[in-house]
Amino acid sequence: MSSPAFTPFTLPCGATLPNRLAKAAMEENMSDEGQIPGPNMLRLYQRWAEGGTGLLITGNVMVDGRAMTGPGGIVLEKDSDIAPFKAWAEAAKKNNSQVWMQINHPGRQVYAAMGGDVLSPSNxxxxxxxxxxxxxxPRAMTHKNIQQLIQRFADTALKAEQAGFGGIQVHGAHGYLISQFLSPLTNKRNDEFGGAIENRMKLLISIIHAIRAQVSPNFAVAVKINSADFQRGGFDSDDAKTVILALNELDVDLVELSGGSYESPAMQGNAAESSSADGRTLQREAYFLDFAKEIAQVATMPIMTTGGVRRLAIAEDVLANGIDIVGMGTALAMNPSLPNDWKKNDQLIAHNPAVQWKDKTLSSIATMAVIKRQLQRMGKGLEPKVNASPLFSLIRDRLRLKKLTKRYHEFLN
Ligand SMILES: Cc1cc2nc3c(=O)[nH]c(=O)nc-3n(C[C@H](O)[C@H](O)[C@H](O)COP(=O)(O)O)c2cc1C
Structure with missing residues (x-):
């Protein structure tokens, strides 16, 4: 079948993706003891590789074990044992797919129950x-903290290359540390890292420079940023364009455009609620497309958008709008073979697990629990259970995370 979604794509670094479909980063919370990938992570990624997705981007991996986005997270530091990461990369490449590691620091978005070191541009x-x-x-980072952080990102990227990953993606979106620097609401610094967007983006730019100085030229370096934070007075699409213009000058292979933060979770589809009646279906399903199209006008590197894609026709619309790669998270958790299945049936729609309870916060946590449950099932070698009970999944998830938080405290000590 000749869908544009199944055409290969060559990146600036020279690597070729077998098709235009990517698994977006989804934090798995499935690490083994020691915050490392184990057999269940290998099975999960092999399952995705076999399903025909061209690019697999891992859930966020922490550059500092003292600062975690959540329990059961993975940590890769300069002195980490590389063997479990080699096994992980190998499993994810079983079908010629590319695998990139998303690397991140949570900044202030750290659960109090986790503990550790809570840093941010300002307190x-x-x-x-x-x-x-x-x-x-959070406590405001010192200049020394910032320099150490830049080095940590570069060290983790180099380790990822040594482990066999084809690239890394720096997480500069969703309200985590880099995104906190980018936003004028969280960055009140009066040194060279605060103030105008040219200063607020200095951390991200320095990280990309430091990574490029350490990795090989044919190793892909990607960035995920928000098209906007969707908060009044926050990082907006003009800021995003300024960041893209600066990234144009660096060797960046792909920019993924997303949106939102914990305070304004647009990445879960809320931004779409403000869309007009015109072309609503497309907007609701590929909900960052309009923002991405506008921002992509100034980009010289390839662009990817993620959010709400469950049908091949929508993926094709995204591509027809000038976007190079279509990212999917939820759809590939519900059906890891979606790309291969689309080749046989182009009308297939991936199951939407969105929970619609009265309490929106609870609904969104329950939806995440249902999605994460599918990842755990695949890690055990089982098929996803698309009609899993949201309430049961939520309770199970809470108990599981409690246990993993306790295990993390032992890791910290
Ligand atoms: C369970 C889950 C975990 C996620 N973890 C991450 C993450 O680690 N890094 C990231 O950039 N985005 C993360 N996201 C956001 C997704 O990459 C994506 O932007 C979002 O789910 C919207 O796309 P979708 O509608 O295809 O799921 C996560 C989403 C889900 C559902």
């Missing part, structure tokens, strides 16, 4: 109303 805590106490209180 501004997360504002989630009555839920704010669930997050740690």
């Amino acid at each position: 501004i805590a997360l504002d989630l109303g009555k839920h704010s106490h669930l997050f740690g209180k």
